[in-house]
Amino acid sequence: MPATIPEEVRDLFDEPALAHVSYLSRKAQIVTFPMWVDVDGEQVMVSSPIGSRKGKSFRERPQVAVSIVSTKNPWHWLSISGRVVDIQPDEDLAFIDRMSLKYTGKTYERRTPREVFTVAVDRVSSSGRWGRR
Numbered sequence: 207m208p209a210t211i212p213e214e215v216r217d218l219f220d221e222p223a224l225a226h227v228s229y230l231s232r233k234a235q236i237v238t239f240p241m242w243v244d245v246d247g248e249q250v251m252v253s254s255p256i257g258s259r260k261g262k263s264f265r266e267r268p269q270v271a272v273s274i275v276s277t278k279n280p281w282h283w284l285s286i287s288g289r290v291v292d293i294q295p296d297e298d299l300a301f302i303d304r305m306s307l308k309y310t311g312k313t314y315e316r317r318t319p320r321e322v323f324t325v326a327v328d329r330v331s332s333s334g335r336w337g338r339r
Contacts, residue, residue, distance in 0.1 A: 208248060208326055208327055208328065209286070209327045209328055209329055209330045210248060210327070210330065211245065211248060211284065211286070211327060211330060211332075212284075212330065212332050212334070214332070214334035215282065215283070215284045215332045215333075215334060216245065218274045218276055218282070218283070218284055219243070219244060219245045219274075221276060221277050221278070222277065222308055222309045223274050223275060223276055223277050224240045224241065224242070224243075224274075224309075225240070225241050225242070225243035225250075225252070225272050225273065225274045226238050226239070226240055226241075226272070226273045226274075227239055227240075227241045227243070227252055227260075227270060227271070227272050228270065228271040228272075229260070229263050229264065229267065229269070229270045229271075230263070230267045230269065231259075231263060232263070232266065237263070239260065241253075241254075242302075242305035242306070242308070242309050243272060243274065243305075244301070244304070244305060244308075246324070248326075248327060249291070249324050249325060249326055249327065250272055250286065250288065250324075250325040250327065251301065251322055251323065251324050251325070252272075252322070252323050252325070253296055253301050253302050253305065253320050253321065253322050253323070254320065254321065254323065255316075255318055255319065255320050255321075256295070256318075256319045256320060256321050260323075261293070261321060261323070264290040264293070264323050265290075265293070268289040268290040268291070269287070269288075269289055270287075270288060270289065270290060270325055271285070271286065271287050271288075272284075272285070272286050272288070272325065273285040273286075281333055282333060282334065283332060283333050284330070284331075284332045285330070285331045285332065286325075286327045286328075286329065286330050286331075287327075287328050287329040288325040288326050288327045288328045288329070289325065289326050289328065290323045290324065290325055291324055291325070291326040292323070292324035293321055293322070293323055293324075294321060294322050294324075295319065295320075295321055295322075296319070296320040296321055296322050299313075299314060299317065299320060301320070301322045302314045302320050
């Protein structure tokens with residue numbers, strides 16, 4: 207059954223806080239990348255160039271973990287485990303442009319084809335703004 211991202215940490219997706227996305231490589235090694243992240247209802251979304259190692263790994267082993275820590279308060283964080291459940295082309299680079307505006311204030315510079323990965327949330331751990339668990 208899907209887990210719900212608590213309301214008290216949803217504002218993390220409004221900040222330009224980088225997420226760390228982890229997945230298993232083909233050699234069963236944990237690989238972690240800082241990535242731009244968004245939320246669409248109860249699912250988390252990330253993007254990568256078409257043909258990337260991340261994309262190949264997400265297709266072969268869809269289990270991922272995502273963590274985000276506030277840029278304003280290190281005790282305000284979210285950690286999820288989930289699965290990539292959908293992969294769509296990033297039409298007109300709309301997703302990456304939206305993320306780039308959020309994180310850098312300008313549209314994305316590398317105009318190469320990308321895809322968007324939607325992650326269903328299976329487990330959530332978080333701490334609200336005031337350090338509660």
